[in-house]
Amino acid sequence: MPDYEKIALSKQDLRHVYSQVLQLTTAKLDLHLPTSDNDPLKNKVAGVLDEFLLGAFELAKSGLVVDGHAIDDGSIHELLSLKRKETVEPFDLAINTRLREVLLQVEQETIELTKLRRELPAKARGAYQELVRRTDGELSSILAGLEAEEDEDFEVSVPNIGEISSEYEKHVLMLNDLKKTIPERKAELDRYDETLRFLEEAYRRQEAEEV
Incomplete structure (x- = not known):
């Protein structure tokens, strides 16, 4: 049995959090590379950011229960299959805050490891x-x-x-x-x-x- 409480949320909630983080990375990318979306360098950097973001959510999935089901053994990629610029309606801010904290902790632990x-x-x-x-x-x-x-x-x-x-x-x-x-x-x-x-x-x- 795990020694921590998992965060319960819906697929829509999870997609919203992912969408928010994705939009933030896109905004940062547009700020530092203010070129067109057809720029090869910008597209390459965007791909690297997408892979890193998916990896962070993959590491955090063991602490989540989505639509009442644990996703420890499954892939989180399909649940988060969003394109850049695509948005999802917001959900409960308290859950959003907790999930952001989990993702931040995963990132810090990954850096330390x-x-x-x-x-x-x-x-x-x-x-x-x-x-x-x-x-x-x-x-x-x-x-x-x-x-x-x-x-x-x-x-x-x-x-x-x-x-x-x-x-x-x-x-x-x-x-x-x-x-x-x-x-x-x-x-x-x-x-x-x-x-x-x-x-x-x-x-x-x-x-x-x-x-």
């Missing part, structure tokens, strides 16, 4: 590289300490067995502690790697769809 699809792969890659760098630094520090101790042992003419044993036990404990964290680090690296692959694949699909 596009932004995340572009930024998250880079962030995940940076976190992955930082984790690898930190782990490598810890291992290098421990190994350097062991090598330094070995060099000192060779310089001492009479080795102190107690100190050697103590240092050996200390480094064994350090290596054991590091060994315990390796599975967790590996699991974390695997999660970052899986997230990175998923986001890059999603971004490639998004780029392919936009093309």
Whole structure:
């Protein structure tokens, strides 16, 4: 069950909202391209605007009930089959306001999703590289300490067995502690790697769809 209340309206109501938004885009287009309707550039821009507008209503259809029926699985294109300059009689202003709010929210969420699809792969890659760098630094520090101790042992003419044993036990404990964290680090690296692959694949699909 959805956790929000769907907006109930008639087909005529929906067509009116679409008509109003379409007229606004047409007015903006006429303002910025005050040429004839036969201008190829203007017609191309109008086509792009129509596709974007239909896409926005398609995203919003899951929150609508039209003439008592949900249209989640159907196409909203036929319900909104209006030509530019065609108008539909107005309907209840309260419903009009609510529907405009839904469309605005859909547009904002779409923009945010596009932004995340572009930024998250880079962030995940940076976190992955930082984790690898930190782990490598810890291992290098421990190994350097062991090598330094070995060099000192060779310089001492009479080795102190107690100190050697103590240092050996200390480094064994350090290596054991590091060994315990390796599975967790590996699991974390695997999660970052899986997230990175998923986001890059999603971004490639998004780029392919936009093309």
